Amino acid sequence: MNKTHYILLFVFVLSLSACEKVFDYSPYVIDFDEENSDINHKSIQKILNQNETDSVIRIAFTGDSHRAYDELDEFVAAVNNFDKPIDFVVHVGDIADFGLPQQYLWGNEYLLKLNVPYIVVIGNHDLVSNGGEAYQEMFGVFNFSFIYKKTKFVVINTNSLEFDFNGKVPDVNWLDQQLKPDNSFTYAVVFFHVAPMHQEFDPDLIGPFNDVLAKYHNVVFVAHGHMHDYSVSKPYPNGIPYVNVYSVEHKKYNVIELKNDTFEVATYSF
Numbered sequence: 001m002n003k004t005h006y007i008l009l010f011v012f013v014l015s016l017s018a019c020e021k022v023f024d025y026s027p028y029v030i031d032f033d034e035e036n037s038d039i040n041h042k043s044i045q046k047i048l049n050q051n052e053t054d055s056v057i058r059i060a061f062t063g064d065s066h067r068a069y070d071e072l073d074e075f076v077a078a079v080n081n082f083d084k085p086i087d088f089v090v091h092v093g094d095i096a097d098f099g100l101p102q103q104y105l106w107g108n109e110y111l112l113k114l115n116v117p118y119i120v121v122i123g124n125h126d127l128v129s130n131g132g133e134a135y136q137e138m139f140g141v142f143n144f145s146f147i148y149k150k151t152k153f154v155v156i157n158t159n160s161l162e163f164d165f166n167g168k169v170p171d172v173n174w175l176d177q178q179l180k181p182d183n184s185f186t187y188a189v190v191f192f193h194v195a196p197m198h199q200e201f202d203p204d205l206i207g208p209f210n211d212v213l214a215k216y217h218n219v220v221f222v223a224h225g226h227m228h229d230y231s232v233s234k235p236y237p238n239g240i241p242y243v244n245v246y247s248v249e250h251k252k253y254n255v256i257e258l259k260n261d262t263f264e265v266a267t268y269s270f
Contacts, residue, residue, distance in 0.1 A: 099131020
């Protein structure tokens with residue numbers, strides 16, 4: 001190799017080093033910065049630190065935004081301009097389409113514009129490929145809870161199909177422990193993505209899941225997504241109200257006002 005070749009080789013190696021941060025070598029690489037990490041925990045701290053001006057809890061809902069980024073942006077603008085204070089936003093899952101880290105970043109780019117805290121539930125699309133790892137890095141654990149204004153909000157992974165109906169998703173025993181009464185809360189609300197009415201929910205856990213929801217007589221309502229439409233129903237004998245919230249593609253969203261053991265659902269367009 002002559003001197004010219006050595007010089008060209010040296011320049012080539014330098015160029016690769018300089019471009020190291022420019023190119024993503026794999027769409028599956030998870031490398032989120034601080035702004036895009038541990039978001040649910042950070043949001044819960046913001047929720048708990050809010051001034052509790054009254055006993056009403058007002059929550060805006062969206063979900064299934066994996067193919068509707070423009071609509072998600074419009075939803076954020078609508079919430080930021082809502083005429084009443086919103087305590088927090090719940091995205092009921094499917095922020096990504098194929099579980100790709102870049103899709104998580106695209107979706108969260110819009111949610112970061114919200115003027116209020118937001119939490120994101122794990123959806124079935126979010127779990128594709130290594131999407132579960134991406135979710136944990138960006139948002140945190142699949143199952144979690146927090147207490148705000150004497151109400152316990154419980155978020156649980158119900159994407160049974162993505163776990164091969166292994167009998168552990170949803171984790172009914174964990175849910176039971178979360179709903180078990182103590183002095184820290186009076187009422188409870190449960191959020192999840194796939195409802196037990198759907199075929200992707202483990203059929204062997206439908207009964208136990210609903211039994212636990214009714215066991216302590218403290219669940220005011222549950223809210224979920226996945227079906228992309230909107231409905232409020234009591235599909236099981238236990239009488240627990242199921243709120244199936246609008247997906248963002250409809251250019252509509254739901255706001256639930258909760259006060260003690262009563263709630264009202266309203267629908268808004270954007």
